[in-house]
Amino acid sequence: MSQKIRTRYAPSPTGKMHVGNLRTALYEYLIAKHEGGDFILRIEDTDQERFVEGALEIIYNTMEKAGLQHDEGPDRDGGYGPYVQSERQDSGLYLEYAKKLIDKGEAYYCFCDKERLESLKQVIAGKEIMMYDKHCLHLSKEEVQKKLDEGVPYVIRQNNPKEGTTTFNDEIYGEITVNNEELDDMVLIKSDGYPTYNFANVIDDHLMNITHVVRGNEYISSSPKYQRLYDAFGWEPPKYVHLPLITDETHKKLSKRCGHSSFEDLLEQGFIPEAIVNFIALLGWSPEDNTEIFTLEELTKMFDYRHINKSPAVFDMVKLRWMNGEYIKNMDNDRYYEMAMPYYKNVIKKELDERKILDLVKTRIEVFPDIEPLIDFFEKLPDYSIDMYTHKKMKTNSENSLEVLTELLPVLENHDDYSIDSLHDLIMNYVAEKGIKNGQALWPVRTAVSGKQMTPGGAFEIMEILGKEESLRRIKIGIDKLSQ
RNA sequence: GGCUCGUUGGUCAAGAGGUUAAGACGUCGCCCUCUCACGGCGAAAUCAGCGGUUCGAUUCCGCUACGAGCUGCCA
Numbered sequence: 001m002s003q004k005i006r007t008r009y010a011p012s013p014t015g016k017m018h019v020g021n022l023r024t025a026l027y028e029y030l031i032a033k034h035e036g037g038d039f040i041l042r043i044e045d046t047d048q049e050r051f052v053e054g055a056l057e058i059i060y061n062t063m064e065k066a067g068l069q070h071d072e073g074p075d076r077d078g079g080y081g082p083y084v085q086s087e088r089q090d091s092g093l094y095l096e097y098a099k100k101l102i103d104k105g106e107a108y109y110c111f112c113d114k115e116r117l118e119s120l121k122q123v124i125a126g127k128e129i130m131m132y133d134k135h136c137l138h139l140s141k142e143e144v145q146k147k148l149d150e151g152v153p154y155v156i157r158q159n160n161p162k163e164g165t166t167t168f169n170d171e172i173y174g175e176i177t178v179n180n181e182e183l184d185d186m187v188l189i190k191s192d193g194y195p196t197y198n199f200a201n202v203i204d205d206h207l208m209n210i211t212h213v214v215r216g217n218e219y220i221s222s223s224p225k226y227q228r229l230y231d232a233f234g235w236e237p238p239k240y241v242h243l244p245l246i247t248d249e250t251h252k253k254l255s256k257r258c259g260h261s262s263f264e265d266l267l268e269q270g271f272i273p274e275a276i277v278n279f280i281a282l283l284g285w286s287p288e289d290n291t292e293i294f295t296l297e298e299l300t301k302m303f304d305y306r307h308i309n310k311s312p313a314v315f316d317m318v319k320l321r322w323m324n325g326e327y328i329k330n331m332d333n334d335r336y337y338e339m340a341m342p343y344y345k346n347v348i349k350k351e352l353d354e355r356k357i358l359d360l361v362k363t364r365i366e367v368f369p370d371i372e373p374l375i376d377f378f379e380k381l382p383d384y385s386i387d388m389y390t391h392k393k394m395k396t397n398s399e400n401s402l403e404v405l406t407e408l409l410p411v412l413e414n415h416d417d418y419s420i421d422s423l424h425d426l427i428m429n430y431v432a433e434k435g436i437k438n439g440q441a442l443w444p445v446r447t448a449v450s451g452k453q454m455t456p457g458g459a460f461e462i463m464e465i466l467g468k469e470e471s472l473r474r475i476k477i478g479i480d481k482l483s484q
Numbered sequence: 485g486g487c488u489c490g491u492u493g494g495u496c497a498a499g500a501g502g503u504u505a506a507g508a509c510g511u512c513g514c515c516c517u518c519u520c521a522c523g524g525c526g527a528a529a530u531c532a533g534c535g536g537u538u539c540g541a542u543u544c545c546g547c548u549a550c551g552a553g554c555u556g557c558c559a
Contacts, residue, residue, distance in 0.1 A: 012559055047558060110557095117557090124485040129555060155557055173489070182487055182555085190557040197559045221488055221554040244490080251551065279496095282508090286497055290507050309497080312552065316495050319509040329522080364521045374520090394518070427518095442518030454520040 005037030007212045008205065009063075009070070012044045012197075013055035016262035017062045019315065020216060020246045020254060023280040027243060028214045029068045030281075030303040040208060041073030043084040044201075046194045062263050065273040067296045080208045085200050094195035097203050097233075098156045098188050106232040107188055109144050110136040110157045132157065132185045156189040160228060168227040170220070170240045171212075172308050178224045186225055198222060202229045205238055214241040214305075217312075241305055244284045245312045254315055266320075270367035272331075272339070275324040283313040293326055325366035336362060343371040348379045356465050360456040377450050378465060381474050384451040386481050394439035401444035402482035405475055407434075408445065412475065418468045420460045427459075448478030 007028040011021055032039040041063070045051055063070065072078030082088050101107035112135055121130045137159060139147075147154070160183040167177040188199040195203070205213055220242050230237040248254050254261045260269065266276050277296060286309075287294075287302045294302070328336065333355075340358050348357070361374050376382075389401040408430060415426055431441050446459035449471055455462060463471040 010559090014559080044559070050558065114557095122485095124555095127485080127555080129485075131555080176488070178487070184555075187557050192557075194557085196557070201559090216553090216559095217489075218553055219559090224488095242489090245552075247552080249495085253552080282496065284496095286507095288498090290498080292496095292508060311490050313497090314495055316509070319496065322509055361521090363523090391519085437518095439518050444518095446518055450519090452519085456520070458518050458520095460518090 003211060005032050005035050005211050006040060006209050007032040007037065007214055008040040008042050008208065008210050009068075010042040010044045010201070010204075011059055012047065012050065013052060013059060014047075014050045015052045015055055015058070016264045017058060018254070018262055019260075019266070019276075019280055022062065022066060022263050022276075023246065023283060024214060024216060024243060025063065025068055026066070026277060026281060027241070027285070027303075027305065027308070028212075029070075030300055031212055031214060031241065031305050032071075033300045034303045037211070038071040038078070039068070040078070040080070040210070041070040041083065042204060042208070043074060044197060045084060045086045046089070046190075046197060046200055048192065048194065058264070065267075066263070066277050067273070085195070085204065088200075088204065089194055094200060094203060095156075095189060095193070098195075098199070101158070101188070101229075101232055102156065104232060105159060106228075107156050107158050108137050109139070109148070109154045110185075110187075111139075111147050111152050111154050112136060113153075134159075134185060137185075153191045155187045155191050157185040158188055158225060158229065160185055160225065166224040166227055168223050168237065168240065170223070170242050171305065172242055172310060173220065176220065176223070183225055183228070186222075198225065199229070202226050206230070206233070206235050210238050212241055213238045214243065217242050217245045241308070243308065244310055246280075246283055246315050247312050249314055249316070251312070251314065260315070260317060270343075270369045271320065271324050272327055275320070275327040278327075279320045279323050283315065284308055293323070293330075321366040328365060328368075329363050333359075340368055340371055343368050344375070347372045347376040350379055352378055353465055356461075360461060364456050374456050377452050377455065378462075381477065382451040384447075388447050388451075388453055389444055389478075389482065391439075391443050394443040395437065396440055396443045398482050400440060401447070402479065404436075404441050404444050405448060405479050405482065408441070409472070409475055409479065412468075412472060416468065418464055418471065420464045423460045423463055444478070445475070449474045 009025040009028050011017070011025075029039045031037070041059075043056065043059070070076065072080060072083065074083045088094070098107055102109070110132075116135070117130070120133060121128050123129070136157070161180045164180045165177050166180055166183065167175055169175050186198055187196050189195055223240060223242075227237060246254050260266055263276065267273070274295070278294060278299075281299055282292065285303075285305075285307055288304075288307070289302070291298075291302075337355060337358055341354070344354060344358060348354075357375055357378060358371075361371050364374060365371055386398050390397045408427070411426065411430060415422070417423075427441055427445070428438070431438055434441075442459045446455060446462065449459060449462050449466060451474070466474070
């Protein structure tokens with residue numbers, strides 16, 4: 001009884017991929033895959049002016065990194081091609097369907113020029129409003145033919161009634177009804193011969209057998225017009241799933257200005273694709289069982305679009321960072337080293353044990369760039385203040401710190417095994433003999449070898465990585481500083 | 485301006501007439517501990533307002549407020 005689900009992601013190649021679009025793509029993928037359906041990629045390049053070179057590659061790259069493998073698309077024919085609207089346009093497809101509508105009286109040629117259209121505009125509440133006045137609807141067949149023969153530029157408009165209502169059903173928002181008088185006679189075919197998004201969508205979704213149209217909330221108000229198109233053709237409309245929008249922390253639509261509006265931006269900032277996908281899945285949807293961290297496979301299994309909610313969601317960078325940190329902690333080491341290495345190399349030029357250093361920060365970072373300020377002291381001892389030796393809880397001050405360091409220096413000089421375990425035994429032995437608290441010895445040592453208030457790892461870990469020579473050098477510097 | 489949609493802690497959210505109104509991020513506190521993290525434990529904090537309907541409303545209805553989207557030969 002139920003037919004195979006087919007969803008489509010239909011981006012315009014106009015630049016970076018906005019996270020809102022990525023979420024749309026994700027949900028489309030999930031809706032299809034949850035029920036073993038097909039996910040189709042269709043390129044909507046009907047706006048010749050906005051086309052951006054290289055945007056196609058961005059789309060493919062993003063989809064691949066996000067793991068959203070399409071079943072059909074420009075590069076994977078599934079029998080419904082072409083999958084690029086400009087290529088579909090070449091066959092005169094859209095014009096052909098528009099003419100069918102003209103024959104039915106559901107559309108008409110419009111020859112109005114820019115000036116006349118301009119004169120129809122009025123400013124209400126500071127905004128330009130324009131509703132077409134059906135001027136060209138009343139042209140006779142002969143007049144239309146004459147203008148066509150003369151080569152007067154034209155568009156084809158939808159002919160919407162002025163009375164009655166139109167209703168469509170959305171899976172999330174329910175039944176929505178509008179008065180037909182609100183429906184503008186939107187352009188179906190532009191004067192350059194290309195279809196508008198509004199028209200091409202309906203035609204292609206139908207021709208490609210799309211069962212669920214998933215898109216942003218901003219299309220809800222034009223949906224009644226699409227409904228009328230389906231009705232005019234006598235086609236059964238798809239199920240509509242309109243998604244709540246994603247906003248920035250000021251509750252405004254996410255824009256380029258906030259610097260994290262696109263998938264590329266986020267990758268540049270050190271986020272990993274899986275975490276981004278995981279996070280945006282949770283923007284406007286939640287699973288039944290409260291799990292928050294899941295793979296795309298797990299997500300596919302539990303995704304039920306009926307749990308999508310209606311209200312807009314704020315894109316919370318703080319939580320994304322947390323989630324990214326969770327992914328880093330759980331990442332297998334090889335991939336972790338590989339992803340972390342560029343940041344490591346930015347600050348460490350010396351020959352040191354990279355893996356030991358990176359292991360130290362794995363649970364301490366949320367995004368990869370966090371690594372740099374955490375480990376830079378391995379490269380070069382910072383010029384620190386001796387105030388750092390004073391720590392109330394550790395019961396240390398510059399005097400007892402100096403004492404500890406001075407006493408420990410010869411011990412460390414006579415010791416050759418700078419492994420954590422060996423250093424541990426050595427210093428703990430000193431602590432025991434002297435009868436002080438661990439912190440009273442370890443705080444000054446860690447301070448001396450790191451020059452930092454906070455460090456990943458403790459004194460033993462740091463000394464092991466630094467090695468004997470450098471550790472002693474730094475301790476001597478500490479003694480010098482404290483002696484002054 | 486008109487139309488449409490929305491409104492549960494700071495944020496993401498569960499909830500779908502009777503609950504101590506889940507959980508997560510963040511915040512704060514405690515534990516662990518040589519620091520910072522990690523991990524563990526705990527705390528503060530929410531149903532936009534007003535009217536109905538009802539024995540009983542976060543939940544249903546209406547109004548108001550606020551927010552957002554649309555109102556392009558952009559998608």
